[in-house]
Amino acid sequence: MTRRLSVPEVTSILADGGEIAFIDVREIVPFGTGHPLLAANVPLSRMELDFGRLVPRLDTRIVFTDGGDGLSELAAARIEARRYTNVSVLDGGAPAWTAAGEALFPEIEVPAKGFGAFARINGKPNFISPPDLDRALKSDEDWVVLDSRPSREYGWGNIPGSTNVPGADLVRWFDDLVPNPNTKVVVNCMSGTRGILGGLSLVAAGVPNEVRVLFHGTRGWLLDGLALEKGANRKAGPVSAESRAAGVARAARIAENANIQRIDTNTLEGWLGEPDRTTYLFDVRSRQEFEAGHIPGSCCTPEGTLPMSPERYFATSNARYVLIDDDTVRATVTALWLRQMGWGDVVVLLDGLEGTPLETGPEPAPEIEPSINQSPEINPKNLEALCKAGSVRIIDTGTSDAYEAGHICGAIWCSRVALSEFLASEPHDGATVLTSEEGIVASLAAGDLPPAVQETLSVLKGGNTAWRGAGHELVTGAEDLASARDDHWLASSERPGDVRQNVVDYLEWEITLLDDIARGGPVPYQNLIWN
Secondary structure (H helix, E strand, O other), X not given: OOEEEOHHHHHHHHHOOOOEEEEEOOOHHHHHHOEOOOOEEOOHHHHHHHHXXXXXXXXXXXXXXXXXXXXXXXXXXXXXXXXXOOEEEEOOHHHHHHHOXXXXXXXXXXXXXXXXXXXXXXXXXXXXXXXXXXXXXXXXXXXXXXXXXXXXXXXXXXXXXXXXXXXXXXXXXXXXXXOOOXXXXXXXXXXOHHHHXXXXXXXXXXXXXXXXXXXXXXXXXHHXXXXXXXXXXXXXXXXXXXXXXXXXXXXXXXXXXXXXXXXXXXXXXXXHOOOOOOEEEEEOOOHHHHHHOEOXXXXXOOXXXXXXXXXXXXXOEOOEEEEEOOOOHHHHHHHHHHHHHOOOEEEEEOOOOOOOOOEOOOOOOOOOOOOOOOOOEEOHHHHHHHHHHOOEEEEEOOOHHHHHHOEOOOOEEOOOOOHHHHHHHOOOOOEEEEEOOOOHHHHHHHHOOOHHHHOOEEEEOOHHHHHHHOOOOOEOOOOOEOOOOOOOOOOHHHOOOOHHHHHHHHHHHHHHHHHHHHHHOOOOOOOOOOO
């Protein structure tokens, strides 16, 4: 039987310095209404797809939490069936956490945004307001704006004339983008954190230029009535030898000042052979570089996403995190922020891509162990016949974002977690077919159901991908939702109500977040470079 831990027992585990995977299994929307600061979000609906990558060691201490609704017990049963041996649940979930006087935090990516507030207070970046930047760009002075967000976000809307240089790319490409030491540099993101870390990266690297950070980023720009450029694609070209050499020297300066450990491949091989520690390998280069050749077992974490969204890549705290690139620049800058965030032993691999056999192509798809699904599979041809006969109900159990981007005509969407309740409340005389992006989640969703229910429905073999491969078009849109869209997080500018006030409230929350964290308990961050 899975162990049930009290709140004091869980807080003691979190403070003891050992490896711990503290995981909230709710969908992202209820998770974002309030969760413990250091809880990673691994929704129950996708647990089998992601868990082996996020928690690779089978005897890792794992504590599940939820909304007090019993989801933790389901999560524990699922991973214990996959041979995890040290699994517990927080008794009572989030309600018990607050009842014991512990803090819950709204929003997502809270540890990273809290560190952004920590860096703002301790690193003291030199801010520039949107109106002042607008005037500067219209003047005869020499200014350049560098946008540190991932390229997709940059394309949604950027400061006019800015260039996209995500994350740690700023240090590596700096001399190519800003060859004149007298040019004034502004770094921006959407609201604050990535702009602050980007600007402070350049300061830590010792660039000769004056570096500013755009206060409140593109959100502040819009609040001040200024227009963004849409659909831009300005980015750095191939790095020059001179810029790369300068970046390597600056990375060495950062590593020395912040005491960032560097290891060789022999040390790494020894670590990987230790059964009682978790060692993650994160390749921080672009996806194109990663697919051209990477260390087997490494995970692609491009465009500065690792510090901002760590739970996309790991769920075990206090583990070893080995950062990899081709010349240490991007790895060192990323290590600087992860170490100060307090995650664990963060190191840079010095010679990982030299003299080591490399793999090409994308990361392998997760290996999903067979579920107890007893539902028969149906192929696209037979489903097409049912559709023509008008006697089939198609339920898509993939992510709602994927459903909106493309689903089978006539399908309805239902979250995996809500499927059993929906089927019980909405009986159907004809055939019912479950589908998802590749058919995997649909098969897992069928396996959640009682055997008698499983036998009444089918699963589309290969899912929507197979349907499209058979020559059928997918339709777009987010209509016909049979359950709450709890897996779709809305940014502050997308939420119902007064959009401007929503954005203002969010920005105020970011500004005061570190105070909230301090009131909730020990601050996990550490200052390695600022006086």
